[in-house]
Amino acid sequence: DDLKGKINKRTKMVIINSPHNPTGEIIGKKDLEEIAYLVVEEYDSLVMSDEVYSRILYPAGSKFESILQFPGMLERTIMLDCHSKTYAMPGWRFGYGVGAPKYINAISEWITNTSACVPGFVQKAGIAAMERDQTCVDEMVKEFERRRDLTVKLFDGIDDIYCPEPGGAFYAFLDVGELCGKGKKFKNSTDMQEKILHEAFVSTLSGTHFGIKNGYEKTEPKEYIRLAYTVSQEEIKEGHRRISDYLFNSHYNSL
Template sequence: MEILEEAQRLERAGHDIVHLEIGEPDFDTPENVKAAAIEAIKSGFTKYTPATGIIELRKAVAEKLLKENGLKYDPKNQIAITCGGKHALFLAMMTLVESGDEVIIPTPYWVSYPDMVTAAEGTSVFVEGKESTGFKITPDQLRAALTPRTKVVIINTPSNPTGASYSIKELEALADVIVAHPKAIVFSDEIYERLLYDGAEFKSFAALRPELMDRTVTFNAMSKTYSMTGWRVGYLAGPADIMKAVADLESHETSNPTSIAQKAALAAITGDQSSVETMRKEFDRRRLRMVELLNAMPGVSCQKPTGAFYCFPNVRGAIDKVVPEATGNTRSAKFCDKVLEDIHVALVPGCGFGNDDCVRLSFATSMKNIEEGLARLAK
C-alpha cells in the first residue's frame, strides 16, 4: 500500500506511472453483483445483520464448499462471513494463537501473515520455499519445522506473491506430515483457487485426509474471484469450537460485515459464473506475455506461475546493476524505489514477502500496461 500511495503521489505531480504493483483484477465487478447491492440499498437492507453474516450467504458458502471443494460444513455454526479475507485470517489468528505458540509460514509469504502472528503474540517460523523447488516447501522441511509449540501451519495455494501452486500429490505429502502432529492446525488460504493455468490442479487442504477436516480452517473471499476487492467480503469455515470463538470475537470487533456487500456476495456466489472464466482466460494471456518479456531481460529470470495473477522474478542481477550500493536485506526495496523514481514503473519489493532477490509484478492489469511497463524496465 505504501508503494501505491507513492505512485499516486507521483501521478498527482503529473508523472505517467505504470502500475504493476496492484494485486486486484482490473475487471469491473459483474453487473448482477452491482445490481444486487443497489437493490439492497433501495429495499432498505441497511441495518445490522448477525455477526457472522446473513444465513442466506452462509448457506450459499456451505453449498459452494460442498459442491466445489468436497467439504461439508454446517452454515449455522461452522461458517463466518467477514470483512474481507484478511479479516477472516486475522480473526482466526487472534482466536487461536497465544504467547509462546509457533506459526509455520512458508516463504515467500503474503506480507500480512507475520504481522498477524505478531499481533497475536505468537512466533513466526519461516520455512524457505526455494526457487529450485518452484517456491514450494517440501515434506522434509515441514517435518523439521514442526515442534511441540507449533499451533498453526499456513498453506497458501495458489500463492501470493509467487503464483506457484502445489499439485495434489505435493499437498498430500504435506498433509501426511501434519497428520502425524495432531496439535497443529492448518490455515488453508484458498483465495486464488479459481485462477489456475496450464492444467494446474486444486484441492482444499481439509479434503486431503479425513483426519484434517477437524484440524483445518479454510479461508476465501470474493475479492479476487469476482473482482470485488473494495467490497470487503470474505469467509472462513472450520470446526464448530473454533468458529464459536471466531464468532464471539467478530461480534465485538466489527458487529457484522456490511449488509449491502453481503447481498452482493450472495449474488456473486449463486449467480452466473462465466465472468470468472472470462477473467481467468485474459489473465492467462497476460501471464504468458509477462513471463516472456521478463525472461528476455538481462539479469532477470522468471518462473512461469501456474496460479493467481503474479510473477515473482529473480532480479538479483538487475539489482546489482541499478543499485550497486544497496546492502542488507532490503536491496529489492531500494531497487523498486529507484525504478519508480527514474522510469515511473511501480513494483513490489520481494523483501516484504521474505525473498530479497525478487520483486512482484501483477498481470491483473491491461496488456498495454504490461507492454509499456516492461519496455521501460528493459531499457
C-alpha cells in the same frame, strides 16, 4: 522435508497458501497429502488453508486441490476464501472462513468485537456474484492466462532477470538478484522498487513485503520484485518497455 525442519510438537498451526501470493506457486496433491500426514499423525496441529486464489489456475480450467480432501483434515482445518480475487472485489473486504464449529464460533466472537460485520451492500453484492452465471469468472481466468504468458515472455527476456511461470493467481515474482548488490545498479530489491516507481513510473513490490529479507544467503539470491498482471496486455507491454528502458538506457525518459 523443508517443512519438517520448521515444525515440532509445540507447533499449534501450519498456514498454507496455494495458489501462492506472491510467487503463484501451487502446492501439489502429493505435497498436500504429506502435510496432512504430518499434522495429523506426527504433530496434532491445526491448518489454516488460504485458498483465495483457488479459482485462478493455469491452464484455465485446472482442478484445484485442497488439503481438506485428506483424512482427518476436515476437523482440524480452517479454510479461508474471499470475493476479492474471484469476483474482482478488492477493498470491499468480503471474505469468509469454513471450519469446525468450535473454531468458527471462537473466531466469530472475536470478529464481533473487532470489525462487527461486512457492510450490507457488500454482502448483497457478494451474494449476487455467487448466484449468477460463473462464465465471467472462467473468461477472466483465460484472460489472466494470456496476460501471464505475455508477462513471463517479456520479463524473462530482460537480461539478468528470471521470471518463472506461475501456476496460479495473477502475480509474477521476478528474481532480480543479478541486478542488486555492491557495485550493481541497485542496492537491493527495495531500492529497485523505489527507483522503478519514481523514475520509470511502474509500481512493483519488493520481496521484503512478503518476509523475504534483502541480501544474499550463501549463493542463493534473495532479491525479488512482484508484478501484478491485473492490467490490460497493452499496459503490460508499456510497463515492460518502461522498466527495460530504465534498466539499460541511461537517458531514459518514461514519457
